[in-house]
Amino acid sequence: MDRDFFDNAFDKAKNAFEVAYKKTGEVLSAEKIKFNISSLKSKREKAYAKLGKSFFEGLGETVALNDQDKAVYDEIVELNTKIEDLTNELNFVKSNRLCPSCGAVIDENAVFCSKCGEKITFDSSEND
Numbered sequence: 001m002d003r004d005f006f007d008n009a010f011d012k013a014k015n016a017f018e019v020a021y022k023k024t025g026e027v028l029s030a031e032k033i034k035f036n037i038s039s040l041k042s043k044r045e046k047a048y049a050k051l052g053k054s055f056f057e058g059l060g061e062t063v064a065l066n067d068q069d070k071a072v073y074d075e076i077v078e079l080n081t082k083i084e085d086l087t088n089e090l091n092f093v094k095s096n097r098l099c100p101s102c103g104a105v106i107d108e109n110a111v112f113c114s115k116c117g118e119k120i121t122f123d124s125s126e127n128d
């Protein structure tokens with residue numbers, strides 16, 4: 001990084017300060033500035049993530065990645081698989097009633113578990 005970078009960064013900070021000062025007529029407190037910085041950083045994290053997602057989706061497996069990127073790529077693929085599995089499991093659990101005692105899948109209208117004989121009492125308040 002050359003000298004100009006720091007000069008520019010300093011000018012930007014100075015300008016930002018002047019803009020903030022003109023706007024509110026007062027100097028922002030350190031807490032307020034910290035808050036603004038962290039909210040901008042969290043927006044930036046989301047933007048990074050978005051960029052990464054677009055990049056990932058455009059990749060396919062044909063592009064040669066360096067080892068570090070390949071590891072992240074593989075991690076995302078693995079996470080996607082796990083999320084898909086869990087989503088399927090969730091759908092299964094939601095669309096089937098399971099015995100609260102033994103966990104067996106039971107008929108929708110069953111009053112007793114066909115496996116262990118447990119009386120099935122569901123409240124339906126759990127629906128989304």
Ligand SMILES: [Zn+2]
Pocket residue numbers: 099100101102103104113114115116117118
């Ligand atoms: Zn049972």
